Amino acid sequence: MSTPATPVELPDFTTLFPLLGEHQPEAPWLLTPRTALDLWTALTLIHDQAEDDAELLGDVQLTVHVFTNHGVFERLPRLTWDQGRTWRTNFATASGHLANDLETGNWPVPTCSAEEMALHLALDELGRTLPHDLGPHLRSYDLTEEQARLLPTHQDDYDWDTCADMLLEDTDILMLFNEDNTALADPANSANQSLGIGDLRPTAWFTPFANATRHRAYLSRT
Numbered sequence: 001m002s003t004p005a006t007p008v009e010l011p012d013f014t015t016l017f018p019l020l021g022e023h024q025p026e027a028p029w030l031l032t033p034r035t036a037l038d039l040w041t042a043l044t045l046i047h048d049q050a051e052d053d054a055e056l057l058g059d060v061q062l063t064v065h066v067f068t069n070h071g072v073f074e075r076l077p078r079l080t081w082d083q084g085r086t087w088r089t090n091f092a093t094a095s096g097h098l099a100n101d102l103e104t105g106n107w108p109v110p111t112c113s114a115e116e117m118a119l120h121l122a123l124d125e126l127g128r129t130l131p132h133d134l135g136p137h138l139r140s141y142d143l144t145e146e147q148a149r150l151l152p153t154h155q156d157d158y159d160w161d162t163c164a165d166m167l168l169e170d171t172d173i174l175m176l177f178n179e180d181n182t183a184l185a186d187p188a189n190s191a192n193q194s195l196g197i198g199d200l201r202p203t204a205w206f207t208p209f210a211n212a213t214r215h216r217a218y219l220s221r222t
Helices: 033-057 085-103 113-127 145-149 160-167 172-177 179-185 190-195
Strands: none
Touching (some): 033 085, 113 160, 172 179
């Protein structure tokens, strides 16, 4: 008989993301404790796997799928596959920044393209697994049902489409999954300029957005 795994200590999402009281006006959408839990778990798993993958790959350029379970970097657009260890480590850090936002009671609003892509990956993972009750990744962190069920329920739980609308400015970066659009990543490209896309080249993924309000630390790109 196997010994039960020790449950992971969760951030107190009920306190960090309180639901409206009965005498407070209704909000258009709430980042609820259960939504925060799932999003935090997905981002934390991406961070952990990306760190492991960065260590394993080093500066090796990806040309084919090398992971039997599809590593984080194989899930990114192919124009990023020639990036090295520092870039990959920074991408892991980007996912960690967003998870830390949730741990401190802040919305995980991306401040650069890498964080934006990390959030897209997390939301994609969560959206593909609906419907669910306790969240798709709970068993990965050995969380007990009792821990998750302590979180209050709300009508906005697991509304990933609205979550994306509220946390992301646009979906421009997703066009890079179409290899025919690779040229659009360059801000010198005329179509890029006419559409106001900005610099989506991998070397610029950790450059803060002009409207970023949080300071993020990344390794030197040199």
